Amino acid sequence: MAGPSRSAAASAAETTRQTAEMVTLPSGASYPKFLEPLTKNEQALLDSYERIKHYEKEAARLKAEEARRRLDEADERYRAKVKERERREGKVGDEEAEMDTEKPSSKEMEMKPEDGAPEGEESGDDEATERRRKRNEEISRLRKDVDERSKREAEKEAARKREEAMRLELMGGPDAKKKEQKVAEGEGGDETKKRKADIAEEGEKDEEEAPTTLKSTLAGPAIKKKRIESNPWDDARPKPSLIGNLDGGTTPLHDFSKTLGMSNASPDGTVLFPDEGQRAWEPPERPADFLDGCLELELDGFDPDGSGNNTLAIKFHAPHESKRFSVNIAGPDHGQYNDILFHFNPRHFQKGGQLILNTRKESMWGNDVSVPLSTLPLMFGVPACTLIVQINDEGFDVFVEGQHCARLEHRTLLPKGKGSLFLQLPSSDDYGNPEDWMAYRVWWGRKPSMVGADLSSVAGVNLYSSVHPRKLFVSGLPKLHSDPEVDLRRAELERAFRKYGGPSGAVSVSVQKGSTFAFVEVASEQQADLALLEMANRYRINKARRTKHEALMEERAAKEALESGGVAKESVDWD
Numbered sequence: 012m013a014g015p016s017r018s019a020a021a022s023a024a025e026t027t028r029q030t031a032e033m034v035t036l037p038s039g040a041s042y043p044k045f046l047e048p049l050t051k052n053e054q055a056l057l058d059s060y061e062r063i064k065h066y067e068k069e070a071a072r073l074k075a076e077e078a079r080r081r082l083d084e085a086d087e088r089y090r091a092k093v094k095e096r097e098r099r100e101g102k103v104g105d106e107e108a109e110m111d112t113e114k115p116s117s118k119e120m121e122m123k124p125e126d127g128a129p130e131g132e133e134s135g136d137d138e139a140t141e142r143r144r145k146r147n148e149e150i151s152r153l154r155k156d157v158d159e160r161s162k163r164e165a166e167k168e169a170a171r172k173r174e175e176a177m178r179l180e181l182m183g184g185p186d187a188k189k190k191e192q193k194v195a196e197g198e199g200g201d202e203t204k205k206r207k208a209d210i211a212e213e214g215e216k217d218e219e220e221a222p223t224t225l226k227s228t229l230a231g232p233a234i235k236k237k238r239i240e241s242n243p244w245d246d247a248r249p250k251p252s253l254i255g256n257l258d259g260g261t262t263p264l265h266d267f268s269k270t271l272g273m274s275n276a277s278p279d280g281t282v283l284f285p286d287e288g289q290r291a292w293e294p295p296e297r298p299a300d301f302l303d304g305c306l307e308l309e310l311d312g313f314d315p316d317g318s319g320n321n322t323l324a325i326k327f328h329a330p331h332e333s334k335r336f337s338v339n340i341a342g343p344d345h346g347q348y349n350d351i352l353f354h355f356n357p358r359h360f361q362k363g364g365q366l367i368l369n370t371r372k373e374s375m376w377g378n379d380v381s382v383p384l385s386t387l388p389l390m391f392g393v394p395a396c397t398l399i400v401q402i403n404d405e406g407f408d409v410f411v412e413g414q415h416c417a418r419l420e421h422r423t424l425l426p427k428g429k430g431s432l433f434l435q436l437p438s439s440d441d442y443g444n445p446e447d448w449m450a451y452r453v454w455w456g457r458k459p460s461m462v463g464a465d466l467s468s469v470a471g472v473n474l475y476s477s478v479h480p481r482k483l484f485v486s487g488l489p490k491l492h493s494d495p496e497v498d499l500r501r502a503e504l505e506r507a508f509r510k511y512g513g514p515s516g517a518v519s520v521s522v523q524k525g526s527t528f529a530f531v532e533v534a535s536e537q538q539a540d541l542a543l544l545e546m547a548n549r550y551r552i553n554k555a556r557r558t559k560h561e562a563l564m565e566e567r568a569a570k571e572a573l574e575s576g577g578v579a580k581e582s583v584d585w586d
Contacts, residue, residue: 038064087142091149178394264395265291265326265451271397273324273454280320280456283308283434291328292450294438301437302347310340310432310455313402315425322458323400323434326451331392333447334359339435340400340407342426348435349374353400353407353419357384359391368409368419368471375487380419380471388412395451401461406471408462415463417470473556480536482555483508483543486528497522504531507546511538530555 035041038061042049049057267273275282284292284306295304312320329336340353351371358365364384370377388411390396399410406420426432434453439445466472485504491497504520512518513534521530533539539554546552 036061040064087146088149091146091153095150095153264328267324267326267397267452267454271324273456277454277456279458280322280454282452283310283455284450284453292436294436294446294448296445298438298443298445300443301439301441304438306434306436306450308434308453308455310434312429312457313426313432314429315427317404319429320455320457321402322454322456323402324452324454325398326395326453327398327448328393328395328451329357329359329391329448333391334444335361335440336446336448337437337440338398338400339437341433341435343431343433345433348437350423352421352423352425352432355398355400355409357390359384366417368407368417370419370422372423377422380417382417382470387416388414399461401458403460403462408460410461415461415466415469418466418472420471420473479555479557481532481534481539482557483531483533483539483552484528484555485531485550485552487551488527488529490527491522491524494524497524500529504529507549508533508542511542513538 032044033041034044034047036057038057040057040060042053042057046053262268273280273282292306298304310320310323314320323340325338327336335356335358338353338355339348339351341348341351345351349371350373351369354367354369354371354376356367356369358367366382366384366387367379368382369379384390388396390411397412399413401408401410402425406418408415409417409419434455436450437446488500491500500522501520504522505518508518508520508531509516511533518534519532531542533542543552543554
């Protein structure tokens with residue numbers, strides 16, 4: 012029995028040895044030796060694997076060479092820039108000259124190496140010469156770019172000076188003549204004077220020689236060069252302006268129109284900014300926040316009953332490339348402008364240009380009133396623009412260049428009694444992006460209402476009752492991201508306001524996905540007032556505003572009830 016057992020053990024050991032023995036290919040692939048001989052498919056698979064590995068190695072090699080080449084080029088460019096900078100600063104003098112003299116000429120580069128010179132040295136010299144040539148080309152290109160940039164800047168500066176001279180000439184200011192002469196002299200005034208003198212001298216010669224020419228030739232009238240006449244206008248007074256003569260005078264950019272009556276001497280108001288010696292206000296280039304460098308002014312003498320000051324005027328300029336700017340009016344207890352009664356914010360490039368009016372309460376913005384800038388007078392890219400804000404019983408009426416643009420109705424109670432409001436021109440938005448504009452002048456006082464009789468085309472004007480009698484607006488809720496969250500929010504509000512739903516306890520709740528607010532409609536106006544008192548400590552709640560659709564539906568219901576002899580309902584259902 013021992014013989015067969017030893018034979019079986021030996022066979023098992025041989026099998027294990029063959030299984031453990033592996034064949035490794037150059038590509039890195041390996042397989043057990045006992046699988047030999049391999050089939051055609053197995054051999055093809057191994058060949059494919061070896062080919063793929065070869066391609067991967069070749070790709071890695073080419074990638075490394077490309078990276079090395081890019082590094083060399085970047086190093087050459089950096090050295091060229093450093094050398095160019097040192098050349099400008101005068102730090103490189105004789106050393107650079109010596110290097111240029113030692114640089115071989117093109118003929119020398121083309122010459123064959125001397126007999127006996129090693130082939131490696133010849134190739135090394137060729138590589139150094141090629142690197143030197145590339146470096147010189149890079150330096151030449153950089154110099155050309157710098158020269159072209161300087162030329163473009165000079166052309167822009169010259170165009171700006173010409174535009175400024177033309178503007179001053181049209182405005183007819185007292186210094187227009189002097190500035191125009193300075194600009195002309197700065198752009199080659201000596202050549203202009205010389206040219207005028209030559210023409211005048213030639214004209215005088217022609218006048219002296221004309222009689223003799225006529226007598227001798229008798230060939231008709233002689234051609235004379237036109238003499239340059241001197242300026243008939245007195246330099247002491249400004250040049251006439253066709254635009255200014257339309258109303259008998261011109262308005263400086265930094266001042267209000269005389270027809271508004273908003274000067275320092277006006278009896279119904281005063282200029283709050285600038286004081287004597289101050290210049291126009293501009294926000295800093297890199298403000299830390301919207302309070303850093305902002306302009307804050309106190310608007311005193313305001314009275315909600317209408318007997319105090321009610322009109323704010325701002326003369327400003329916003330360049331064409333400006334993205335936005337804003338104006339805030341707040342009460343005395345604004346808390347670092349966390350509570351804002353009126354927010355005026357034109358946004359140049361948002362949705363084709365939008366004017367945003369809004370309020371802020373406890374650092375949260377309300378629903379904005381949006382007006383397309385295409386329907387309003389230009390506020391960006393014009394030399395100056397006038398903004399007027401009038402505060403009345405309905406809200407804040409906004410006028411731009413005399414046009415009634417929009418109204419922001421009161422959403423927060425104004426301060427009681429006679430007191431002060433506060434004007435703020437922020438230096439940046441809420442995200443720290445600086446605002447680009449300039450405020451020339453600010454006036455505050457009392458003026459008659461500029462509101463016209465027809466308000467149908469004025470944005471933000473609600474021609475119907477502004478407050479819904481039974482609808483409540485609940486804000487400051489967590490944002491909803493899914494439909495189940497919407498259902499839970501609706502069920503929560505229905506349970507919370509059930510006792511204000513009358514005998515049946517039925518209340519209507521409207522919740523939208525992605526919102527942080529909700530609408531709740533209770534049984535009656537009395538129940539709505541009671542809910543405002545009792546639920547104020549649990550929710551941020553106030554009366555909702557009626558929409559135009561709801562008002563039209565109520566009018567239709569009242570009309571139908573009147574025709575049928577019934578009683579009109581207090582309001583209608585809404586979604």
